[in-house]
Amino acid sequence: FNFLSALLVHFGLTYSMALRVIFLYPIAFFGPIGSYLLIKNLFKSNLIALIGAFTFQYTTYFMIMSNGHLPLMASYSLFPLIFLLYKLSLERKSLKGLLITGVVSYIASYYEVRGYYLMIPILIGYSIYHLLIISKQKSIRANLKTFILSLTPLFIVLLFNLYWIFGLLATENTPYSNALFNRGLFGEGYMSTTASLAQFHPFWAGDHSTNFITMKVPMRFWLLPLLMILGFWLNRRNKIIVFFAVIAFTGMLLSKQGAEPFGGMYKWLFYHVPGFTAFRESSKFYFYSAIGSSILIAGFLHYILQVKPKKRTFFSFIIILLLIYTIAANAQGEFTGAIGGLAVLRQMPKDYLILKQFIIDQNQFFRLLWLPYYSRWIPDYPNNPRLAVNGLYYSPWNTINPNLPVTVKTLEGERFTDLLEHPESQRLISMSGVKYLVIPLLDTANDDNFFQLFHEPREYYADYAKKYTYLTPVNIATKEVKVYLNDKFKPRIYLTTEPESLEKDILSLPVMHKRITGAEYEISFNEINSPSYLQFSQSYDPNWKFYPEDTNWLEIFYTRPLPISDTLEKNIAGLSTYQIDPTYSGKTIKLYYRPQSYVILGFLISLGFSFTTMTYILFKHSK
Numbered sequence: 001f002n003f004l005s006a007l008l009v010h011f012g013l014t015y016s017m018a019l020r021v022i023f024l025y026p027i028a029f030f031g032p033i034g035s036y037l038l039i040k041n042l043f044k045s046n047l048i049a050l051i052g053a054f055t056f057q058y059t060t061y062f063m064i065m066s067n068g069h070l071p072l073m074a075s076y077s078l079f080p081l082i083f084l085l086y087k088l089s090l091e092r093k094s095l096k097g098l099l100i101t102g103v104v105s106y107i108a109s110y111y112e113v114r115g116y117y118l119m120i121p122i123l124i125g126y127s128i129y130h131l132l133i134i135s136k137q138k139s140i141r142a143n144l145k146t147f148i149l150s151l152t153p154l155f156i157v158l159l160f161n162l163y164w165i166f167g168l169l170a171t172e173n174t175p176y177s178n179a180l181f182n183r184g185l186f187g188e189g190y191m192s193t194t195a196s197l198a199q200f201h202p203f204w205a206g207d208h209s210t211n212f213i214t215m216k217v218p219m220r221f222w223l224l225p226l227l228m229i230l231g232f233w234l235n236r237r238n239k240i241i242v243f244f245a246v247i248a249f250t251g252m253l254l255s256k257q258g259a260e261p262f263g264g265m266y267k268w269l270f271y272h273v274p275g276f277t278a279f280r281e282s283s284k285f286y287f288y289s290a291i292g293s294s295i296l297i298a299g300f301l302h303y304i305l306q307v308k309p310k311k312r313t314f315f316s317f318i319i320i321l322l323l324i325y326t327i328a329a330n331a332q333g334e335f336t337g338a339i340g341g342l343a344v345l346r347q348m349p350k351d352y353l354i355l356k357q358f359i360i361d362q363n364q365f366f367r368l369l370w371l372p373y374y375s376r377w378i379p380d381y382p383n384n385p386r387l388a389v390n391g392l393y394y395s396p397w398n399t400i401n402p403n404l405p406v407t408v409k410t411l412e413g414e415r416f417t418d419l420l421e422h423p424e425s426q427r428l429i430s431m432s433g434v435k436y437l438v439i440p441l442l443d444t445a446n447d448d449n450f451f452q453l454f455h456e457p458r459e460y461y462a463d464y465a466k467k468y469t470y471l472t473p474v475n476i477a478t479k480e481v482k483v484y485l486n487d488k489f490k491p492r493i494y495l496t497t498e499p500e501s502l503e504k505d506i507l508s509l510p511v512m513h514k515r516i517t518g519a520e521y522e523i524s525f526n527e528i529n530s531p532s533y534l535q536f537s538q539s540y541d542p543n544w545k546f547y548p549e550d551t552n553w554l555e556i557f558y559t560r561p562l563p564i565s566d567t568l569e570k571n572i573a574g575l576s577t578y579q580i581d582p583t584y585s586g587k588t589i590k591l592y593y594r595p596q597s598y599v600i601l602g603f604l605i606s607l608g609f610s611f612t613t614m615t616y617i618l619f620k621h622s623k
Contacts, residue, residue, distance in 0.1 A: 001071070002379075015379075016346045023070035027077045031057045034081030035294060041084055042240055042295065043302040051323065052298035056080065058330040059293070060204035061286035067339050068209065075115025076287050078108040079122075082153075083291075086123055090130050090150055096620040098149065099613055102156025109157050114278050116157065118287055122247060123153065134239050159609040166602030170595040172542045185270060187281035188258040190214055196256040199224045199289055207333030211453075220326045227323065228293050231300035241299045248292025255289060257282035297323065346446045351478040352377040355438070358476045358483075359384050365492040365515075365537075366435030371461050372416045373450045375440045382518060387434065389416045390454065396574050399428070399502065413456025417464040424502040426470040426488060431500050431573045433537040435489040436474070439465055439482035492537045493523060493591075495580075499533060500571045508535070519593035522549065528585045534578040536591070540570040543595055546578075549588045556597040562589060 001022055008018035035056040040049035056062075065073035082104050089097030109116035127150035131143050158165070190212070195202045198221040202214040228248060235241040257266045269276050279285070304316045333339030356378060359368070365383045368374070373388045380386055392398055393416055419425065420437075429437075442449055442458045451458050462482055465471065471484035488505075495509040511534070512524040523534075538544065545561035567579035 015348070015377075019070070023074050024066075027066055027070070027074050030074075030081060031062070031077035034078065034084065035291075038080040038084040039295065039298045041087070043298055043306070045302065045306060048298050048301045048305065051301060051320075051327075052294045054327045054331075055297050055323070056290055056294035058327050059199055059286065059290045060201040060330060061199075061283060062290060063330055063333065063339065064201055064203060064209045066334075069112075071112040072115050072284070075108045075111040076290075078104060078111075079115075079119055079287075079291060082108060082119065083122070083126070086126065086150075086153065087130075090127065090146075093146065093149065095149065095152065096617055098152040099156060099617055102153035102160075103613065103617075105153045105157050106160040109161060113161075114284065115287075117275055117278065118284065120154065122288075122291075124151075125246075126243060127151075129239075129243050156609075156613060160606050162606045162609075163599050163603035167595040167599035170543075170598040185258075185267065185280055187283070191255065191257040191259055191282055193256045193259045193261075196252045196259075196286075196289070197225050198222055199286070199293055201283065201286060204330075206329070207336060208339050220322065220329065223319070223322050223326055224293060224297070227300045227319070228296040231296035231298070231303070234303040235299040238299065241296065244292045244295035246292075247288050248296055251285050251288025251290070251292055254285035255282050348377050349441060349443060349446070351441055351481040354476055354478050355481055355483070365433065366489055367433045368436050368438050369429060369434045370438045370440060371420070371465065372413060372454050372456075373440070374438075375443065375448055377443075377446075377448070382515070387432070389419060393419055397428075397432070399572060411456060412454040413460055416454065417461065420468055425468075426486065427500075427502050427505065428573055429486060430488045430490055431535070431537070431571065431575065433489055433492060434486055437465060437468070437471055437484040437486065441480040490535070490537065493521065494535050495528075496533045496535055497530065499569075499577065500535065500573065502572055517596075519596035521591040522588060523591055524588040525580075525584050525586060528580065528582045531579065531581050534564070534580045535571065536576040536578070538576055540568075540574055540576050541593075542568055543593055544568075544576060545592055545594050547590045547592055549590055551590055551592070553597045553600050556592060556594060561594075564589075 004022055005015065005018040008021055009015055013021065032053045036049045036053035039052035040046065043049065043052075062073060062076065065076070082101060085097060085101040085104060088094075089101055105116060105119070108119065127147060130150075131137055131146060137143050137146070190202050192202065192214075194217055198217045200217045200221045203210045203212065205213075205215055206218075228245075232241060232245045253262065254266060254269075258264070266282055270279070271277075301320065352375060359378070359381065363383070367385050367387055368378070369387045369389065369392075371389045373390045374386045378386060390412070393412075398419060420429070439458070439462050440448075442451060451461075465482060465484055466473075468484065470488075471486055474483045474485045476483055490508050491510065492515075493511050493513045495511055496506050497509075498506060500506050509532075512526070514522045516522060536544070545556075545565045547556065547559055547561060551559050564578050564580055564584070569577045569579075571577045
């Protein structure tokens with residue numbers, strides 16, 4: 001989304017407003033509207049559809065996601081519309097409808113592929129359910145033909161996503177290429193059966209998220225499972241209700257993670273079902289509970305308001321009022337601003353405006369190291385990536401004290417400052433291209449206060465930074481943000497006569513190089529008198545290859561990389577090192593990230609299928 005946000009900023013929007021346009025407004029529009037249309041289609045009532053839509057949109061999990069993981073929430077918000085389009089298309093056996101469903105599904109997958117991953121079982125399951133239970137079509141041949149047709153949206157999503165699928169398949173094994181799928185289980189202690197049954201996220205504090213502090217389930221939330229059970233029982237002969245009851249039950253079963261009953265089920269799925277390792281904690285399955293509960297509760301309202309209108313009782317209306325109260329109580333944080341995030345207008349602090357301009361004006365490659373963590377206001381610039389001591393400490397980059405016993409440094413803040421205090425610390429950050437150490441400000445007004453997470457106040461880091469004798473304070477006219485210069489930082493690409501080391505300073509020799517894109521560099525060598533080491537300040541990755549200067553992206557497929565590519569090693573900082581000999585003296589070569597060619601090829605294929613699909617839809621619409 002960097003391109004979209006940059007484009008909107010170019011046209012005059014602030015970064016905060018750009019994020020609202022990309023995430024918040026689609027979430028606020030498509031979630032309620034899509035669920036309203038779906039429920040109205042099922043129960044033919046505006047009132048029921050309205051209450052059901054708010055039930056879906058204002059679950060505690062979605063409230064947290066709306067101001068946390070925005071891409072995932074935007075993906076979830078499109079599902080009611082996707083399901084409605086899919087349902088209508090199957091009923092009408094409409095290829096055009098299925099193609100439109102596929103296009104909307106692609107948008108959901110573009111926001112967050114894991115969101116669409118969760119939708120796939122529902123869509124395929126409904127297709128089978130529709131054929132066998134709802135339509136009761138007996139012809140095996142006709143069923144098979146309809147089922148294959150029902151897979152059209154999945155094929156559209158696959159074809160539209162070829163640009164990154166090709167790139168992923170072409171990627172050789174790297175320490176981070178499959179990082180999303182190689183993480184272990186997390187968060188089991190936070191989840192519980194009671195919270196899952198009550199549709200209550202354990203971090204919800206009434207109008208905001210507590211960030212890893214579990215809360216008790218308020219009594220009002222037990223109304224939701226009660227209405228779900230009643231909605232199912234009173235409409236048990238309604239086949240759609242039965243289908244969504246299964247979805248709701250699945251959500252409850254999975255969102256509790258390792259809690260009993262069936263405590264080992266989530267772990268088994270995690271290690272045996274393809275793609276399930278992307279869900280290292282179970283909260284994302286609250287999505288199933290949200291869509292299932294909204295339909296079941298709407299079914300309950302349908303029964304008491306339409307099926308048995310003469311049996312309406314005062315008790316029924318009390319239940320409806322309690323439901324509205326529960327929904328309104330969840331939503332209050334958005335209206336009061338207590339929920340934070342994009343629900344509150346933000347203004348970039350002046351200190352960060354000054355720092356931003358200070359970085360851009362230098363027009364030079366270097367990295368910024370933030371202690372303990374970086375502010376959201378300063379993004380990753382192509383020439384100036386950001387690093388956080390918090391992230392580096394727990395990464396392979398930390399070769400200084402990776403196994404420091406907890407009893408030695410009990411608080412995370414102390415561990416982070418200790419990492420930069422050793423004699424080897426300057427060499428490690430210098431070969432990593434770190435020019436500046438930054439101490440961020442305490443920005444509580446913009447929810448940018450992360451110091452509390454590491455158990456030390458901001459003053460602790462600001463005072464400790466003064467002890468790093470190899471760093472020099474830099475006055476850039478900020479009031480609170482502190483900046484320190486590391487004058488021995490090294491460029492993105494340079495030569496050394498021996499491997500980098502933490503034990504001694506290694507002389508670096510400049511190399512003429514030009515950044516073409518993030519996947520392509522042009523390197524020109526002067527005279528090389530003896531075998532040397534080419535240092536590339538990029539995480540070790542065997543997908544970077546050297547080619548003759550004039551090689552284009554298409555020729556990458558059939559051009560053999562230069563021999564220097566085979567000399568790749570990982571240096572002490574986990575960055576790339578190549579051995580180069582004097583035969584490269586006076587030559588210009590290209591350093592290219594090979595999977596990028598597959599991304600371009602996939603993009604062209606996806607573009608072709610996109611054009612064909614949209615042309616067909618428009619042609620059918622014109623008829």
